[in-house]
Amino acid sequence: MVSGLLLARAGVEVTVLEKHGDFLRDFRGDTVHPSTLRLLDELGLGDRFAKLPQNRIHEIAFPVGENRRVVFGDLRRLKVRHPYIAMVPQWDLLTLLADAAAEEPGFTLRMRTEATDLIREADRVAGVRYRTEDGRTGEIRADLTIACDGRWSMARRRAGLPAKEFPVPFDVWWFRLPRTPEDEAATLTPMLGGNRIMVVIPRETHLQIGYLAGKGLDPELRAAGITGFRREIAQINPALAGRTDALESMDDVKHLDVRMDRLRRWHRDGLLCIGDAAHAMSPLGGVGINLAVQDAVAAATLLAEPLRRGTVTPEALAGVHARRLLPTFLVQSLQRLMHQILAVPVIAGRRTGPPRALLALLRVFPQLSYVPAYLIGVGLRPEHAPAFARRPATGAHGAARQ
Numbered sequence: 001m002v003s004g005l006l007l008a009r010a011g012v013e014v015t016v017l018e019k020h021g022d023f024l025r026d027f028r029g030d031t032v033h034p035s036t037l038r039l040l041d042e043l044g045l046g047d048r049f050a051k052l053p054q055n056r057i058h059e060i061a062f063p064v065g066e067n068r069r070v071v072f073g074d075l076r077r078l079k080v081r082h083p084y085i086a087m088v089p090q091w092d093l094l095t096l097l098a099d100a101a102a103e104e105p106g107f108t109l110r111m112r113t114e115a116t117d118l119i120r121e122a123d124r125v126a127g128v129r130y131r132t133e134d135g136r137t138g139e140i141r142a143d144l145t146i147a148c149d150g151r152w153s154m155a156r157r158r159a160g161l162p163a164k165e166f167p168v169p170f171d172v173w174w175f176r177l178p179r180t181p182e183d184e185a186a187t188l189t190p191m192l193g194g195n196r197i198m199v200v201i202p203r204e205t206h207l208q209i210g211y212l213a214g215k216g217l218d219p220e221l222r223a224a225g226i227t228g229f230r231r232e233i234a235q236i237n238p239a240l241a242g243r244t245d246a247l248e249s250m251d252d253v254k255h256l257d258v259r260m261d262r263l264r265r266w267h268r269d270g271l272l273c274i275g276d277a278a279h280a281m282s283p284l285g286g287v288g289i290n291l292a293v294q295d296a297v298a299a300a301t302l303l304a305e306p307l308r309r310g311t312v313t314p315e316a317l318a319g320v321h322a323r324r325l326l327p328t329f330l331v332q333s334l335q336r337l338m339h340q341i342l343a344v345p346v347i348a349g350r351r352t353g354p355p356r357a358l359l360a361l362l363r364v365f366p367q368l369s370y371v372p373a374y375l376i377g378v379g380l381r382p383e384h385a386p387a388f389a390r391r392p393a394t395g396a397h398g399a400a401r402q
Helices: 002-009 034-042 046-050 090-102 154-159 218-236 238-246 288-309 314-347 356-364 366-377
Strands: 014-017 055-057 059-063 069-074 085-087 107-110 113-121 124-132 137-141 145-147 163-166 170-178 187-193 196-202 206-214 254-256 260-263 271-273
Touching (some): 002 288, 014 113, 034 046, 034 288, 055 196, 059 366, 090 107, 113 137, 113 154, 170 218, 170 238, 170 314, 187 314, 196 314, 206 218, 206 314, 218 238, 260 314, 271 314
Parallel strands (some): 014 107, 059 187
Antiparallel strands (some): 124 137, 187 196
16 A cells, blocks of 8 residues: 555556455554654655554563563654654554545555456566456556565465575464553563463553464464463463453454565566565564565655656566665564574573563663664664655645645
8 A cells, every 4th residue: 555655646557456345454563663654744644644543652661570660662762753653553544545545646446356366478477367356357457566465475476486484483362451541551561471472562442462372372272262361361461360351252362373484586577575475574573564664665766767667677676675675684683583582482481581681781771772662663774755755744634734
């Protein structure tokens, strides 16, 4: 949606396919980072975004004993306009972007339309075949197909783009519990212990919980049933014990099979993969959506002019890969390091909390919390909106703000 909006503002004819009839799906990437908030401002959408229901995360902190904690990442230290992560339902953000894109004459959004295959002409991708919800099929031909279809990408599979896989020692189970007035409203809190990690994310009306445990445990957890799962939650975080009845069955617990990989090449002639289609990320740090948005901006910036000319060469597509490869490599390297020093020892039962040396360092030098905050909130090589996509700030109905 981001790449479609930017390219449409460049005067490129764009069609976005979405296989569902709406954007309403739980437990997707709902974090909007400071660099993405800045991008929305540059696109003239900051005021519209501010009207969306949201809460703001200002810090990431580890609990260490009763009523004590150590701040790992303090976003308030960032010298940016929006020093926080906005927690916004992804469907609201997608609707905002779709409405903004619909104001551009060259933009078309086709809901209930799933891309099912690539159109090949010799060695070039010339568009996609699709199927609608009611079973109709057809083709859309294009100078360029941008695959944003996630870590199980049809496009990259059909194009035969090989990926480098990285081992991930855990999966994630997402669920929600009621929030009380006593809950920290602006702090993301990871809880560690008992071969498990639990991340508590405050939302406007509830707590969103990520439960991390060893990969492949989903059948075992579901066989134990909801009573056993409630017991697990209470053991890791006793403060939540009185709320677990909100989980009526294991149907309320959504399993995410965590993968981490990176394409060796992000493109074929006529095809470009970005976001999770190019590099599936670990959920640690919640940076996947931010990295995908940065990919989209880079792609639009570098490809708008070739698309206007109708001559998108493989060299131009390789330029997007080259521009985004280093930040992707560095972020994945940091995530793999976090797996080794944090997730693996806890899940293996060798440790019940973060490394003591790290906690001691953060206590003595709290200003070091700037580094994780920057890496998570801003990221490496953040992208700015290109000049052709910038607009003055507007209200929710498109009137220029005075």
